[in-house]
Amino acid sequence: xxxxxxLAVVKDFKYADSHEWVNVDGKTATVVESVKATSxxxxxVSGDVVEVNKELNxxxxxxxxxxxxxxxxxxxxxxxxxxxxxxxxxxxxxKFCEExxxxx
Numbered sequence: 001x002x003x004x005x006x007l008a009v010v011k012d013f014k015y016a017d018s019h020e021w022v023n024v025d026g027k028t029a030t031v032v033e034s035v036k037a038t039s040x041x042x043x044x045v046s047g048d049v050v051e052v053n054k055e056l057n058x059x060x061x062x063x064x065x066x067x068x069x070x071x072x073x074x075x076x077x078x079x080x081x082x083x084x085x086x087x088x089x090x091x092x093x094x095k096f097c098e099e100x101x102x103x104x
Contacts, residue, residue, distance in 0.1 A: 010068065014084055015093035016044035022076075024084065030072045033063050044087055047079035 013021045022029040022044050029045050052074045056062060062071035078084075088096060 008068075009090045009094045009097075011090045013090060014044065014087035015090070015096075016042070016087055017096065018042055018044075020044050021093075022084075022087070023072075024078070027078050027081075029076045029078050031074050031076060032067045032072050041073060043074070043076055045076055045078050045080075045083050047076045049074050050077050051075040 009015075010021075010023075013023050015021045020031060020033055020042060022031050028050065029047070031041075031043055031045075033041050053062075053070075053072050055070060056073065063073065065071065
């Protein structure tokens with residue numbers, strides 16, 4: 001696991017340039033926002049939303065305080081597995097974040 005500015009980069013997750021990540025389990029992707037994101041949330045994969053985390057209505061801070069356990073946003077039934085190829089693995093994402101931070 002890498003740590004970037006209080007962001008833990010988990011090895012088996014997939015990451016979008018917009019800092020959302022997904023944890024893929026079969027045909028279901030759990031979508032979480034990175035603490036680096038400060039904009040609207042976009043799903044890195046297309047498909048049908050099969051569950052939303054209603055706990056976030058009362059405790060939106062869980063996205064930052066417990067992103068891997070309680071702070072997930074939604075679960076998406078993946079429509080097209082090939083979209084996962086467009087996402088970064090943990091090493092690629094860590095390098096992307098380091099380069100992005102160096103620009104600022």
